[in-house]
Amino acid sequence: MQLAAQFPCAGLLPLTIGDVTLTEDTPAAMTLIAPYKGQEKPLSDALNAAHGMGFPAPNRATGKADARAIWFGRAQALLVGPVADPELAAHAALTDLSDGWAVVRLEGARAEEVMARLVPIDLRPQVFKRGHTARTELKHMMASITRVGPKALQIMVFRSFSATLVHDLKRAMEAVAARG
């Protein structure tokens, strides 16, 4: 038997409905970084030296499109893109979560209207600005939502929820488009 590697949203995306587009991002690596007690500052320095961004404050993401550190909950962040420098292990517990999360990008002038149907927080650009991130609920799924552009949001859920995520986003996109 032959097993073939697949991306979480393979066969489901891309998708365009109205003026909103949903695509899948496939970062090479994702690593959870949980700083040891009292090691926040040296960890942030090491992260800066290795990957060019500091450890993010709560509800913030640092870095750029190809290498981002996203605050991922109390006392933890997710490094998305590069393989984590082993030097970081001196200051933090590193857990490889590559392939564990589905990463999608929702883009368009009405992306926030789509999200307003699914999450209980305000994601309008005047409130949820570039560099902002949130851990919240998306239709009963634990999600991570990050603004990655003026009209673009990155949405992450557990990989096993990828089909449900695409289904819920598709229905919300259709509902927003139907309102004209």
Next chain:
Amino acid sequence: MRITCPLCGARDRREFTYKGAALPVPALEAGVAEWDAHVHLRDNPAGPLEELWQHDMGCGAWLKVTRNTATHEMLGVALAQDAGLAIKEGQP
């Protein structure tokens, strides 16, 4: 009903799960009577009550929430760790 998470800000109640009374954990060797009281005996006040909630759909933090049981008014929220409710080293 909204709870203001010290990390995430004001969030809808659907993101949180109730985890029980906010009580300090007795020492392991405290004895049966004290542990029995810790597990089973509760006041039932019509008014402010200290509770543990977890922001499980958000940042994952455990919170000590002071809630008025008569009005559901949220009177205060702190990280359980900062409120001295974290299990100390050497405790079970």
